[in-house]
Amino acid sequence: MESAFKVIRSNMMVQACLFIAFGLFLILWPGATIMTVIYLFGALFALSGIASVVSYLRPKSADHRSPAVLAAGILYVVIAIIAFAFPSAVAGFFSVALGIILTLCGIVCAVRSFQIRRFEDRSWIAALIIGIAVAAGGIAVILNPFSSTQMFILVLGVIMLVNGGCELFMEYQLHRLEKLEDGGAA
Numbered sequence: 001m002e003s004a005f006k007v008i009r010s011n012m013m014v015q016a017c018l019f020i021a022f023g024l025f026l027i028l029w030p031g032a033t034i035m036t037v038i039y040l041f042g043a044l045f046a047l048s049g050i051a052s053v054v055s056y057l058r059p060k061s062a063d064h065r066s067p068a069v070l071a072a073g074i075l076y077v078v079i080a081i082i083a084f085a086f087p088s089a090v091a092g093f094f095s096v097a098l099g100i101i102l103t104l105c106g107i108v109c110a111v112r113s114f115q116i117r118r119f120e121d122r123s124w125i126a127a128l129i130i131g132i133a134v135a136a137g138g139i140a141v142i143l144n145p146f147s148s149t150q151m152f153i154l155v156l157g158v159i160m161l162v163n164g165g166c167e168l169f170m171e172y173q174l175h176r177l178e179k180l181e182d183g184g185a186a
Contacts, residue, residue: 011072016164016165019161019164019167020165022160022164023160023162026153026154026157027158030154035087038091042079042081046080049075049077052069052076056073095141095142096141099139102141102159102163103134105134106138106163109127109135109166112127114128116173124173127170130169137155137162138159
């Protein structure tokens with residue numbers, strides 16, 4: 001079971017780095033067209049999905065395989081295929097779907113911050129605030145997809161960057177606190 005958590009954590013690290021890279025791209029080049037953004041999101045989901053499927057298929061043993069990792073990987077690959085096959089249709093509801101995804105990512109980040117809280121470390125508060133901010137940004141994207149595509153893309157990039165940073169921060173904190181707990185128990 002512990003090794004399954006390590007696989008999930010490594011996938012979270014890859015996904016956090018992809019969110020940060022994609023967020024930086026959008027911040028640095030906010031003039032990108034919505035179609036470019038759709039293709040990049042397709043690439044993001046394809047890479048995340050492939051990373052999850054590869055993690056699942058590692059030949060170590062059956063104990064290292066988590067059905068959740070495989071299911072997430074397949075879902076991400078399907079989303080990527082849809083983005084590449086039907087970019088115009090995806091563009092029609094892109095902002096709402098993206099707002100929903102970011103809202104869910106923020107909620108997950110906020111919920112995961114309570115894992116840090118169990119170690120009685122105050123850094124969980126920062127992770128909770130960031131998660132709430134990402135969720136609020138996602139809701140703002142849903143409610144007001146902005147009149148300017150360039151502004152939408154810039155805000156989207158900032159939200160993605162913050163979400164990726166939150167994920168990396170939580171992974172670092174959990175790893176550090178678990179080491180302290182294991183060292184204190186030994």
